[in-house]
Amino acid sequence: MTHQPLEGTSRRSLLRRAALLTGAVGAATVPAVFAAQQASAATTVDMELTVIAAMVDPPRSGTGITLGAGPSVTAVEAALRDKGFLSSTYVDGHYGTSTISAYAAWQRSLGYSGLDANGLPGPTSLTELGEAEGFTVTRKINVGANNTSYGGKRVNTRTRNMLAAADAKLSWSITLTQGSYTPGNPDSAGTHDGGGVVDIAVGSLSTTQRWQTVKALRDVGFAAWLRTPAQGFSYHIHANAVGDTDMAGVAQRQVHDYFFGKNGLASHAADNTPSAYKGSFTWWEKVGRG
Numbered sequence: 088m089t090h091q092p093l094e095g096t097s098r099r100s101l102l103r104r105a106a107l108l109t110g111a112v113g114a115a116t117v118p119a120v121f122a123a124q125q126a127s128a129a130t131t132v133d134m135e136l137t138v139i140a141a142m143v144d145p146p147r148s149g150t151g152i153t154l155g156a157g158p159s160v161t162a163v164e165a166a167l168r169d170k171g172f173l174s175s176t177y178v179d180g181h182y183g184t185s186t187i188s189a190y191a192a193w194q195r196s197l198g199y200s201g202l203d204a205n206g207l208p209g210p211t212s213l214t215e216l217g218e219a220e221g222f223t224v225t226r227k228i229n230v231g232a233n234n235t236s237y238g239g240k241r242v243n244t245r246t247r248n249m250l251a252a253a254d255a256k257l258s259w260s261i262t263l264t265q266g267s268y269t270p271g272n273p274d275s276a277g278t279h280d281g282g283g284v285v286d287i288a289v290g291s292l293s294t295t296q297r298w299q300t301v302k303a304l305r306d307v308g309f310a311a312w313l314r315t316p317a318q319g320f321s322y323h324i325h326a327n328a329v330g331d332t333d334m335a336g337v338a339q340r341q342v343h344d345y346f347f348g349k350n351g352l353a354s355h356a357a358d359n360t361p362s363a364y365k366g367s368f369t370w371w372e373k374v375g376r377g
């Protein structure tokens with residue numbers, strides 16, 4: 088099972104964004120003090136949308152907003168600015184590389200390190216930021232214990248529950264060949280270093296069954312793709328649990344690709360999943376609300 092590394096875009100995106108903002112100074116720019124008043128009016132932060140924006144936004148060129156996350160992200164950014172971690176320039180509702188860095192600094196200030204300081208809001212750090220800066224966190228994501236297992240492979244509780252739900256949609260069993268939290272595996276280019284990422288065996292499945300498995304995984308909130316020999320892999324399904332706050336950076340970039348209909352590989356080519364099995368972008372907590 089091999090995974091090609093994704094090209095690192097963070098620095099380039101940051102520079103491009105800085106250039107765009109420099110060129111945007113003028114009458115249309117909202118004064119920082121007014122933007123701050125707008126931000127403080129938002130008293131709730133939707134954690135689900137904020138985390139998904141934190142996965143989708145950083146590789147973007149420009150400062151687009153993901154789903155309806157703008158007000159929540161702006162409130163988090165305003166709080167990070169007030170804490171001294173983020174320039175007012177970046178309080179814009181776009182959870183870009185500067186916001187990732189600022190949030191990671193906030194996490195480190197709380198004593199977190201490693202995956203717990205990856206710049207994705209976790210339930211504890213986000214709640215603490217809200218208590219300090221005056222917002223309430225709604226729709227919290229909690230990945231649970233990070234040392235449970237599915238079919239003998241290590242995953243967190245949220246991923247285990249998602250796999251069980253996908254398995255229940257199929258008349259065959261989902262079998263993992265690699266779980267999560269497996270740092271140092273050179274074949275996976277870091278995508279499995281954190282939480283939410285699994286590989287699934289498809290060797291005993293027909294072509295149709297493979298695609299049906301991809302669809303079942305997508306329907307419970309995974310970014311899932313069938314990897315093929317034509318792409319340089321032995322056949323398997325690689326799946327990332329959208330919104331998993333323990334996810335490694337390279338795997339987050341794959342969620343960005345999935346959101347935009349791409350394959351999550353270094354080529355960033357179009358998703359080759361047949362349209363009947365593509366499904367639509369969703370995540371576990373949203374699925375649970377029906």
Ligand SMILES: [Zn+2]
Nearest residue numbers: 275285286325
């Ligand atoms: Zn994988």
